[in-house]
Amino acid sequence: MSRLVRNRATTVCAAVLALVLSACGAASTSSGGAGAGSGGAAVKLANAKILDDPRSYEGPTHAGLAGASIDPIATNPVQHLPVTVTDSQGTEVTVKDTSRILALDLYGTLSQTVFDLGLGDDVVGRDLSTQFKEARKLPLVTGEHSHELIAERITELNPSVIITDTSLGPWDVILQMRDAGIPVVVVSSHRGIDNIGSLTEQVADALGVTQAGKRLAKRSERQVAATEKEIKAVAPQTVQKKLRMVFLYVRGQAGVYYMFGEGSGADSLIDGVGGYDVAKEINWKGMKPVTDEGIVAAQPDLILMMTKGLDSVGGVDGLLKRLPAIADTPAGQKRRIVDMSDAAILGFGPRTPEVLNSLAVSIYAPESAIADAPGDPFVSTTADSGTGS
Incomplete structure (x- = not known):
């Protein structure tokens, strides 16, 4: 794909996402997932209790983030201006x-x-x-x-x-x-x-x-590479055994239900956590309103979501009620929904290594997953809503 075409596609995806997000009102602040932990230090994937078969686990998981925040590379960086x-x-x-x-x-x-x-x-x-x-x-x-x-x-x-x-x-x-x-x-x-x-x-x-x-x-880049190496050590390696994943963006109050595909950023996230991005298989590009046919065709084993999105439909029960086609997929039958803070999950940047680690723990070692720790910089409040507002 040429740089011009790629840039145009990226701009269109960003515009669609901005339109979707801006259409939504404030969401509730309770956790939509059911993280097994109770907060505290982040669990490293290398120290987590890995499932023998990640497809066997039943129930939702919240991918929490610890209270660590900004880590400047320099306190007074050498600056050359103009x-x-x-x-x-x-x-x-x-x-x-x-x-x-x-x-x-x-x-x-x-x-x-x-x-x-x-x-x-x-x-x-x-x-x-x-x-x-x-x-x-x-x-x-x-x-x-x-x-x-x-x-x-x-x-x-x-x-x-x-x-x-x-x-x-x-x-x-x-x-x-x-x-x-x-x-x-x-x-x-x-x-x-x-x-x-x-x-x-x-x-x-x-x-x-x-x-x-x-x-x-x-x-x-070094931290991301190290995290991806740890994930590769525990994630299934063959296409047949990889978890089939999709990313759903929902806002129940606004009636917004989107599935993110190629070029949306969600595809990079799924690849990063060792999943199989079903969007490629069904030729789902960019960000489009989800359909029953799309969900059924995808047959995901696991669904990634933003926390406020899951909250906005009343958790997993509400999601299955509003999108009943999910019940006809392995993810729906096992209630395998992994959610993470709206302001973190697709915000690729300096904190990406921790985001990948937390998601991977929630996917491959859910019993070791933590809830958002006190002081987590990505936990939103009602007065200060995050990306998912």
């Missing part, structure tokens, strides 16, 4: 000042990256998906329960630079910021394991901390 970069849209942008940074995207990935580069003290605002504790007190520049950028909130913060992608809108707001003379650097909207490093470097280059970016990219 810097001129050509962004992902081919626009040449000169950044002279990074004292007031806005890093905005649908997933909260960009703000996490800026903090892990060691520039968190210079961030002046946040998007709705930025949920980690170090950033929670920053003012929102999106709606309290939507992902729509609000121009007045941005200009009030007087940002010296904006790092963003095409996943948030309306795009006219971004153009308005450029017209106002604010340097706006548009990075890749693609989210997946394959570009965690390159996306990190794009952000770092735009902020004049190239060396810190390279170090953070290498650290993230």
Whole structure:
């Protein structure tokens, strides 16, 4: 696939996801899954009690995250300004000042990256998906329960630079910021394991901390590779034995039921946890409203979901009631639903190694899974809803 076609496909997927997420009201905050643990330190897959047959397990599992949060690669990264970069849209942008940074995207990935580069003290605002504790007190520049950028909130913060992608809108707001003379650097909207490093470097280059970016990219890639190696050691290796997985995005209040396929980011996540991405088999591309035919054709052994999505339909019982076709699949018959915090599960970035580990534990060693630990930066509250709002 050419870069142009790939970029267009990514932009379309991001736009669909933004539309879906923005259409939804606030969700409940209780855990939709039934994690076996009661919180505490994260369980490493290498130390977990692995099932002899992951298909044999019955019941839902919540993939919790421990309280660890930002881990800056440097406290005072060496910075070289001004810097001129050509962004992902081919626009040449000169950044002279990074004292007031806005890093905005649908997933909260960009703000996490800026903090892990060691520039968190210079961030002046946040998007709705930025949920980690170090950033929670920053003012929102999106709606309290939507992902729509609000121009007045941005200009009030007087940002010296904006790092963003095409996943948030309306795009006219971004153009308005450029017209106002604010340097706006548009990075890749693609989210997946394959570009965690390159996306990190794009952000770092735009902020004049190239060396810190390279170090953070290498650290993230090294940790992801180590986690994937651990997963490979316990996950079935043949196609016939791999767990057939799909990713469902649902919001019961808004009547939204989507299955995420190729190019959505969910495919990269499923590959990362050692599953078989059924979307490829049934030619399910991007993000589309789920159908009974699609679910039945997929015949998943396990379904991945966002926590608030599962909550919004009343847990597994409610999901089976609203999408009865799931009952005709192995996942429905064994109630094998694994959910994770909305603001973490598809936010590919510095915390991806922990996300993969937690999901893998919940899939292959569910009795060792933990609930969200106290202080988990990705646990949302009613007043501060996350990606799934």
